[in-house]
Each structure stands twice: as C-alpha cells, then as structure tokens.
Amino acid sequence: SQTIHQWPATLVQPVGSPLSLECTVEGTSNPNLYWYRQAAGRGLQLLFYSVGIGQISSEVPQNLSASRPQDRQFILSSKKLLLSDSGFYLCAWGAGAFFGQGTRLTVV
Amino acid sequence: GNSVTQMEGPVTLSEEAFLTINCTYTATGYPSLFWYVQYPGEGLQLLLKATKADDKGSNKGFEATYRKETTSFHLEKGSVQVSDSAVYFCALNNNAGNMLTFGGGTRLMVKP
Secondary structure: OOEEEEEOOEEEEOOOOOEEEEEEEEOOOOOOEEEEEEOOOOOEEEEEEEEEOOEEEEOOOOOOEEEEEEOOEEEEEEOOOOHHHOEEEEEEEOOOOEEOOOEEEEEO | OOEEEEOOOOEEEEOOOOEEEOEEEEOOOOOEEEEEEEOOOOOEEEEEEEOOOOOEEEEOOEEEEOEOOOOEOOEEEOOOOHHHOEEEEEEEEOOOOOOEEEOOOEEEEEEO
C-alpha cells in the first residue's frame, strides 16, 4: 500500500535560519508530489508541485524552494526563514489523494 | 481560474444533529470534487470524492453529491458525533493541471 512520510512533525526555528523539510513516499513510482502550506486559521495554499525528478513548478513567489533529488523524495527548503513562513506544511502525492501528517513550523 | 468557496465557520452543533456544509466551485472543464477532514494537530485525510456530475461520494456517514447545474458539492451527515469535530475542506482537481484547489475550510464543533 502507498504511504507518505513527512518529518519533522514540529519545528521551531529562529528568523534567518535555514529550513529543510523532507517528504518521502512508498508503494508507488513516479508520483506527482506537492507541498502545501496552511497558515493559521486559513485554507491550504499550493506552494510547489513536481511531476518527476528535478522537475519543480512554483505556484507562488516566496522565500521557499523545493527540490526532488529522487523519484519518491520531495524537499522543501529555505536559506533564511522569515516570520511569515510560520505555518503548517503538508506534503501530498497523487493530486492530493494522500497527505503526510504535516510539519508545524514556528519561526521566532 | 479555479476557486472553491465554503461556508465560514465555526459550525457548532449538538450531537445527533443534521450537518450541512456548503461548497460551491468555479472551474474550467470537468473537475473532480473532494472533501477532506483535518482532525486537531493532524494532516488531511480524504473523506470522499466524486468525479463526474450527479455522482454521490459517501464515507463514514457523510455524503456529497456533485451538482454541475449549481456548481456545488455540499457535505451532509444525518447525525453528527462529537468525534466528527474537525476542520473540513472542499477541493477540486481540474485534471488538466492535476493539482488541488482548496476552499478555506470549515471548522465543525459537535457538543455532547
């Protein structure tokens, strides 16, 4: 069966520090992968999606970047975090049919 | 472009009450429609979906019917439980882009 792993579950980082969130999927090959962000009290916003290794599309301009070094690995990064980067980050595959458990990021 | 509009919450109900959460959409083409549920502190779980007009998605007592004429996909449950307390998201997938567009979410609170 397909599973999706996302870590860490929670993260507190100071402003200006780097970020790396990792998402991996199992039980499928060549999945479409997605990063969403849910700001406090708001809906989900698509940040990035990837249809294959090295292929990244960005939906909104921001302080974040994404990479797909392997078929089933999707990484969300930042060189310098901003306060506004705080939120709940969700990885998904298969057009969102399956979501990871999410990472709650607090930038202080 | 695509958009999804949900009724704003919170929706507060007593146990065993009837639930309706409204969802309407705007999309090009023929989207698939979804309802997701997010329990406190967790990620999203797919609750139900419908892929074409007049389809009814159902799961765990929840139902939603794809109404193309009214561009709606309202979520209903005949008798809610305290354990149904969560945030519910309506979403569409326009297939061409193969990505989800979400509504703003509706928080449901069920009191015993």
